[in-house]
Amino acid sequence: MLLNLREASGPLYRRVYHALKAMIRAGRLGPAARLPSTRLLARDLGVSRNTVMLAYEQLAAEGYLVSRHRGTTSVAGVMPSRVALAPARPKLEAAPRLSAYARRLVRDPLVPSSASATLPKAPRYDFRYGSPAVDEFPREIWRRLLAARARRAARESFGYGAPAGYGPLRDALSEYLARARGVSCDAERIVIVNGSQQALDLVSRVLLDPGDGAVVEEPHYSGVTIPFEAAGARLIKVPVDASGLDTSRLPLAGAGARLAYVTPCHQFPTGVIMPLERRLALLRWASRVGAWIVEDDYVSEFRYEGHPLEALQSLDRAGRVVYIGTFSKTLFPALRLAYLVLPSALVRPFIAAKWAADRFSAPLAQEALAEFITSGQFERYLRRAGSRNASRRRALIEALRRHFGDRIEIAGENTGVHLVVWFNDVKPRELDAVIARAAKAGVGVYSIAPAYTRPPDRAGLLFGYAALTEAEIRAGIQRLAEAF
The missing domain is CATH 3.40.640.10 (Type I PLP-dependent aspartate aminotransferase-like (Major domain))
Structure with a gap:
């Protein structure tokens, strides 16, 4: 029996399984057709007998094969799903009736929009607002706490x-x-x-x-x-x-x-x-x-x-x-x-x-x-984070002033983990192009406009700083300035 094991990937027994299953579904192995013994097929394929046995067992579990007397194995007389063997036909389906809640x-x-939707890969210098410094979190302390709770x-x-x-x-x-x-x-x-x-x-x-x-x-x-x-x-x-x-x-x-x-x-x-x-x-x-x-x-x-x-x-x-x-x-x-x-x-x-x-x-x-x-670990960590955030905030403001001077106005910098920068020499319609150029330079910056029902009449960016080191902040702002 000739099997094409190159069309499937994964462990060898899965490749044998997929090759046999494809032959059965295509009709090349019809109902009640007898298969070679596991020893004989293993020899023909140059694989171990255990590999073939695992493939046969999986096909039998799914209803494609049946074991006969004296250890012979045959294709089942009735397939697990006759629908699966029929050619796929396009079917026009009406849109499902959703509740008003779901429609909104x-x-x-x-x-x-889909189950496969994932966050895009973060740029090298990502000024995303609201992101904490996860690399600074005391993971070892947290790991010990979780492990201890699980044990006790x-x-x-x-x-x-x-x-x-x-x-x-x-x-x-x-x-x-x-x-x-x-x-x-x-x-x-x-x-x-x-x-x-x-x-x-x-x-x-x-x-x-x-x-x-x-x-x-x-x-x-x-x-x-x-x-x-x-x-x-x-x-x-x-x-x-x-x-x-x-x-x-x-x-x-x-x-x-x-x-x-x-x-x-x-x-x-x-x-x-x-x-x-x-x-x-x-x-x-x-x-x-x-x-x-x-x-x-x-x-x-x-x-x-x-x-x-x-x-x-x-x-x-x-x-x-x-x-x-x-x-x-x-x-x-x-x-x-x-x-x-x-x-x-x-x-x-x-x-x-x-x-x-x-x-x-x-x-x-x-x-x-x-x-x-x-x-007391939580409040100790907050004190360290507050001191670290203050230094990073200061580095961000200094870098912005150095590279942009009086072209910008900084707002909302006294609290939190982000600030707002309003640009005096950039029109709102030009901001998307600036953001795109910054992204090509490895810098992630984010418009304030989505927070408004009607876009503001000024060009503004949000800068988060908690998740970046001071050196990263300086390098990121320099690249941003070069992108303007």
């Missing part, structure tokens, strides 16, 4: 976890948030979720009905529009000025606004900080119109100038603020752990929504994180 979701250009963990840690999250982690967060951000809460009001994006998804499911108004900042974090619009909400875009969300432009009571999503400690993308007067005005508005405030307190841990303001939630006396925090920007994105601090009235519905979505978040990761916090 798939229209969003930010949503991946009770049986429950390998089973189903509590929807609200691991109790000791919620206890640790309650103490940390009170100390670091002035957040007033007990552990019973904290729900652990799989990243801040799941937090926003739960917010949309619990607090929004189709047609409800949802206030978002303009410009705004584009990820917030995905769950809100998928829930059928009407986006009410309120402009941001030098003091953050302009509270004088908030909708009146009859406008149907159910919530307002804000980033008061580091507005995304502009980086401006909302002063106390505006925070109090926002809280008064929420109480007056019966709306919820969703406070996204991302990267509030990093402030380089001035005295840090506590979270907006710390001022809330009426129980109107839903507070979101995440570890993706401070530790590493793959951890996929974030948390909600909820008003008492919302705890039960949010736990129910979390349970319906995915039951619980990974227990072992939560246990390791709880120990990382209670042992």
Whole structure:
């Protein structure tokens, strides 16, 4: 028997298997046709008998071969799937009937279009905003914590976890948030979720009905529009000025606004900080119109100038603020752990929504994180990261000033892990060409325009700096200047 083993790849037994299967499916080995013994075929092919035996066993398991008396092997009389043997015919299928939720979701250009969609390879000098310095994370400490938890963990840690999250982690967060951000809460009001994006998804499911108004900042974090619009909400875009969300432009009571999503400690993308007067005005508005405030307190841990303001939630006396925090920007994105601090009235519905979505978040990761916090490692790491980020921020500003001088204006540099650069001598329509030239030079820079509903009348770029060394920052900005 002649088999072409070159048309398939992989282990030798898989190549024999594929060659025989192709002959059967093509009809060259018909029903009940007898195959050579494993010893004889192995000799003809110059392979081991075990290789042929494995191929025969796989074909028999799939229903292509049957073993007869006295050890003979034949092609099965009936194939596993007659449909599979028929020539493929093009079939016109009607578009599937999707729910209104799914139709709204798939229209969003930010949503991946296929299962094979992956992030593009990062350029050599990538100023992507929001990326932490994952190379600086104490991996050995984290590895030991995970290994120790896996060894010592009770049986429950390998089973189903509590929807609200691991109790000791919620206890640790309650103490940390009170100390670091002035957040007033007990552990019973904290729900652990799989990243801040799941937090926003739960917010949309619990607090929004189709047609409800949802206030978002303009410009705004584009990820917030995905769950809100998928829930059928009407986006009410309120402009941001030098003091953050302009509270004088908030909708009146009859406008149907159910919530307002804000980033008061580091507005995304502009980086401006909302002063106390505006925070109090926002809280008064929420109480007056019966709306919820969703406070996204991302990267509030990093402030380089001035005295840090506590979270907006710390001022809330009426129980109107839903507070979101995440570890993706401070530790590493793959951890996929974030948390909600909820008003008492919302705890039960949010736990129910979390349970319906995915039951619980990974227990072992939560246990390791709880120990990382209670042992003091988390805050020690934040102090090191803050010092490192300050140096990298300074290097970025110096490099930008050196190469671009008064051609640029820098904004939003006092907090967070990114800043904004406005170019005085570049028109907005020219910016895409600049970004493309920078990419060819190995530099990744990102336009601020996608954060706006209508593109701004100035050319602006976002520069993240936490994930680059000072030397990489200087080299990257030099290459960027050469690309202009």
